[in-house]
Amino acid sequence: MFDYQGCKCPVCQQPFAESDDIVVCPDCGAPYHRSCYQKNAGCLFADRHAPGFEWKPAPGECPAAEAPQAPGAAPDTPEIACAACGAMNPVGGLFCETCGAPLHKGAPRYDPTSAERSPAAYGPASAPPADPFQMDAVPPEFRVRPDEEIDGIPARDWAAYLGKNAAYYLLNFKRISATGRKMSLCFSAFLFGPLYFFYRKMWVPALAYLAMDAVSYLPVFLNLMIYAGNPLVTGLSAQAISALSMAGSVLYWVLKFLSGSFAIWLYKNTAAKRIRAALSAGPASGPALAKAGGTSTVALVLGVVFEFVVMYAAIAFAVWPILGTLMGQAGTLV
DSSP states (O other), rough: OOTTHHHHHTTTTOOTTTTOEEEOOOOTTOEEEEEEEEEEESOTTGGGGOOOOOOOOOOTTGGGOOOOOOOOOOOOEEEETTTTOOOOEETTOOOOOTTOBBBTTOOOOOOTTTTTTTTTTGGGGGSSSSOTTOEEETTTGOOOOOOEEEEEEHHHHHHHHHHHTTHHHHHHHHHHHOOOOOOOHHHHHHTTTTHHHHHHHOHHHHHHHHHHHHHHHHHHHHHHHHHTOOOOGTOOOOHHHHHHHHHHHHHHHHHHHHHHHHHHHHHHHHHHHHHHHHHHHHHOOOHHHHHEEEEEEHHHHHHHHHHEEEHHHHHHHHHHHHHHHHHHHHHHHH
16 A cells, blocks of 8 residues: 555646545555545546556656665665554555554544445545544553454454444453453443443443432432322331431442443443344444444433433422412412
8 A cells, every 4th residue: 555645646637745635446546636536426447447457656656655776776665663563564555564553644544434345535634533443542562453353353343333432442342351350440331320321322221220220219209208298108107218218329329330330341242242243144334333333312312301301200299299289379369
């Protein structure tokens, strides 16, 4: 793979600059400005696409992909070291042939949702906002490579399924798989409880958490019912209410601890089952895995709405005697 800076676009014949948005034909490898590729409705060499045909720059056309040879020296390919793993690669390459990390600043990054036959994108404008395999703050020996398997599933499939914050989850999944330790601190699950599970499309844990959360709040509603004079709690002792309040408080914090400590492990197991199901049904592309996984803002909003509706409905039920009295007084005044 070449560094296309200095090469000429076959359509407009203008040399590529470092800031240009470049795409590459998936069939022959010819580079184009994205606008030129779209204007031409595809590759200029489409009629020549056949097994064995590959676009190659003319001699001297791509200076960055070539290096001068000393007189009488044997042909050699200049190499550079990968900053991620230290492996040697051809100087004109864009990705490390060992770990897949970009070799040059501003090189294209891995996009798990890119279409299989779409032209490869190059240049700063084409890079996705986050690369799950570009972990600059992580030592090379702990990084996750695209072809590395976690629980028998390639990391690139994990990344395509996970979507947002894939790098964070890949590192944790790799550690859990290697050590067998299920505990991992997840502040999002600890703070937001069932909403985190709704956002990550873990429906069963989300509904189970909601049910247990409602039980933990039961003493609060009982106290409201007593205050409102609700006949359903007539005869309920203060000692029983106190015991229930203590049990509800303990349950509330136990739920927070469990979700904050084991949410990532639970997410790993849920994701693995869905990825395997998608792969067993046939070759699964990045977009298909992203649709099966990723995040759901709709589910998050519905979860918030559901919690508020249930909470206010329970409060209204608890204090309905007071509400009935107030409504009666308002009707009398009218």
